Amino acid sequence: MTDSLGFPGAPSGPRDGRRLRVLAAMSGGVDSAVAAARAAEAGHEVTGVHLALSANPQSFRTGARGCCTIEDSRDARRAADVIGIPFYCWDLAERFREDVVEDFIAEYEAGRTPNPCLRCNEKIKFAALLDKALALGFDAVCTGHYATVVLNEDGTRELHRASDMAKDQSYVLGVLDEKQLAHAMFPLGDTLTTKDEIRAEAERRGLAVAKKPDSHDICFIADGDTQGFLAKHLGTSEGDIVDETGTKIGTHEGAYGFTIGQRKGLRIGHPAPDGKPRYVLDISPVNNTVTVGPVEALDVTALTAIKPRWCGVAPEGVGTYTAQLRAHGGETSVTAELVGEELRVSFAEPVRGVAPGQAIVLYDGTRVVGSATIAATDRAPANAAHSG
Template identity: 85%
Template sequence: MTETPVPASAPGPRLRVLAAMSGGVDSAVAAARAAEAGHEVTGVHLALSANPQSFRTGARGCCTVEDARDARRAADIIGIPFYVWDLAERFRRDVVEDFLAEYRAGRTPNPCLRCNEKIKFAALLDKALALGFDAVCTGHYASVVTGPGGRRELHRSADAAKDQSYVLGVLDDRQLAHALFPLGETRATKEEIRAEAERRGLAVARKPDSHDICFIADGDTQGFLARHLGASEGDIVDEDGRKVGSHQGAHGFTIGQRRGLRIGHPAPDGKPRYVLDISPVTNTVTVGPAEALGVTALTGTAPRWCGPAPAGPGRYTAQLRAHGGETPVTAELADDTLHVRFDAPVRGVAPGQAVVLYDGTRVVGSATIATTERAGAGVG
């Protein structure tokens, strides 16, 4: 008889839970739900900037003094202890500097995955366990369920529209064993979560969501990269190597980009051109037609598994962006490299991004895209 997975937060032992509270509505409601479930909850706000005044512009960014105060007020209403932990140096080293290094190398990173891997479920979790806590709770929309044999599994949120399991695909067995996601097991809309916050008396109920990259408060990623990596003039070339324009730094481009190319003259067929390749060694950006973007296969390095590593080739679905859809693939792990082949070509795939594999709603694991193979072309 097959065992049916059940939510890991189903009634069970009372846990000592450290709730990561960003100062937003999701993490506040998650902490309140954990406390309401009978757990012994302590709230903590992570100070991730040495100058926290600068990390928010309107609804962008996070980690300001205002956010810390909002988190403290929410903890007071919930009735739980609250602390602020300074992880700014760790965040700068593991997330911000990694982000810059990846762009410098011509890759397109996802800093939210790196933050989950290195900060929330490494630095924070390690400190929590050392202090005697059993689990870390966050406001992510994903589900941890107990599967056959008692193994904890990461699944998509019950509400697929808000699912954030992609950015959690870097969590391993040990981290999942100490993770709670109280929002992921219900189909509540964001408005219903806000209404719940209002019923609980939480002042953050109508606070705007933060978005984009938290440490780029104005949302100008290219400007941020230019300030930190500097300008370096290079060529924009077509697929035949002919120069069609120039740029001030290859780090300002991503694979699949169409806008902002500033190409001096149109393509012979008059159709738009897209970024096909970025070479940091020669500081060259290659552009071409949309049909040249179709990727048929990729390799991924530094794989991380939310359970046992897959044995032999298998059929899965893959997600390539935080807000992207799924696509059917065949994947196989060989010599610690993940080989993925798509049933049909997909666009917008860039080295540095994460590929996350799913078996139904279960997250199998993830890897960092190292190379891609295009239809009718070689590996890039």
Template identity: 65%
Template sequence: MSGGVDSAVAAARAVEAGHEVVGVHLALSRMPGTLRTGSRGCCTIEDSMDAQRAANIIGIPYYVWDFSERFKLDVVDDFIAEYAAGRTPNPCMRCNERIKFAALLEKAVALGFDAVCTGHYASILTDADGNRELHRASAWAKDQSYVLGVLTTEQLAHSMFPLGATPSKAEVRAEAAERGFSVANKPDSYDICFIPDGDTRGWLAERVAPATGDILDRDGAKLGEHDGAVAFTVGQRKGLQIGTPAADGKPRFVLEVRPITNTVVVGPKEALAIREIAGSTFTWCGVAPANPEVAFDCDVQIRAHADPEPAVAQVVPVSGSTTGETELVITPNEPLTGVAPGQTAVVYVGTRVLGQCTIDRTVSAVPVAAMSSAAADA
């Protein structure tokens, strides 16, 4: 129970469905701040109190479990390390993967519970053979199946999402008000919970030592210098501080962050178009495809609120690997924009979440030679 309206209503529905329910709030931070800033952040002392009040109304036992050390190691430290490596991580995916449906689920099962029930907007359906599948929620505007794409078959077997078939968030709020929950009109939390003021760049600057490096174009020519590569993300336009204008007069965007050489590569907007993404760290959510080595049609989603894009996916050997390593290669029908290593690509077949991968590499739809030729012609 996060202290929000969704988990409160989910707990109440689980009780009414006949389950023996215990409310648990996760203490994920030991920061001294107790109050959220507007709708930013979550998991504060204020949230814990809101969750307890809801549990009291429902009439269920309520506990606070301290997972702050595990959260720091598996989510916060991972977030810092990924940015330092020039990647763009999704901490919500890591929290679901390593905390809520790993550490929490492991403890719950050890204590004799059957499942972890949350207020996520997603649905679990059963196929003709009795296999559980994760599907989008009926309210696509609130669908959260993307951030649950990291769930494995075993984790899916011990998960419950009572809000999956709810038509809208407004209906959940109305139900909460009818039940007397004080959180009925509480704002949704957003942004990164451990950076409640939303200043990711400033937060990282305090934890990753800045080092001056070069800003290059796609041909390797030096255009300027930066004060720390960690401050840049793929697709960024503002704050590049390049004195030399592009030959065509158009703005430049960050195309790559190379931590080994501490360089940032910039180029035209067209070069952000990506025709292929791939990741060697991939999992299947539910039953895996019978022959994933054979290319299959799917949809791919690369951000929580992005539209799914038609694509073809296939598991292939990693080029040059001597250990038999494989990777999930996804080729969208139309190029994707602003994709960065570290992001999560979730694969769907219809409304079903089939699996996911952490993006290791991308292939631009516009080769360097083509861009150089276009610039010369201009």
């Protein structure tokens, strides 16, 4: 197998000798800047582009913590100047608002827990951006994600984990289909280098973003207060917090402010009879009720997921895989089967903290098989009454 588009990840020339027209998505961070520099050094014709995702950038993060600020666009432009490539800023604010921000709010309102970064990759970076890039005659979109695309001898492409598992970002790319993978370039995914070494490379290249902090929070929530952001858009609505028997033990100002598995911030007036912590077991937007209980009641043995997206051909029959349930989570062994448009997944061992709205990404070794959105969960037999 060879890397997609012949790009080897190191700054040598393309393996198939092609000089590609590459659109490098430059967030203003160190990873995307080094990725663009490597693509240019490999001999490709690279153009940098920063995506303006807010009609009012000051409403998104300030400082160096996000990827959607005025400072970020300026950092991206300066990096492009140092690399010596053309640079543009594209306004995708309306598309981002509709496909990411409004989706985020609607999912929480429905009692689900979405991943906005995954949705941004699907709808913005590898749909809106890629469509526009192809229409303008570009061959590929280059980003600073840590993942690897390989080209098989039969011409099919696969998405794999990054060489360095500590930096792997394949989970948030599990929404990409084979057509999108055919035009994706991840120059950082094939290198066994630490983040400090990436920063050192940026410094050697004269990129001012070498020491810029990484972003970890949701870019469109300016102060990092997700509950406050949701309250602003959805309003407050007092409801009950109940235990497993349905007994009211507290109140809240909006069920959307909770997630399955949450322990802190419940503000329950009195402790459980056994003195152990309580966790959020269920969120019901219909009656605005939050159910809490012991941690054992979070054990999930199986789930049903919808809207599957496959990084290649859809699997047939029952298969054995590993699954990842959150961006920075570990892998767990599962069996999975596509039944109609639903993915049925069973866990080899019970897992906890699984919430509707999250993405489940299936792996076959390092290969990303695909992803789907969790719709419902089955709890362990002793807690069957709490099925999601």
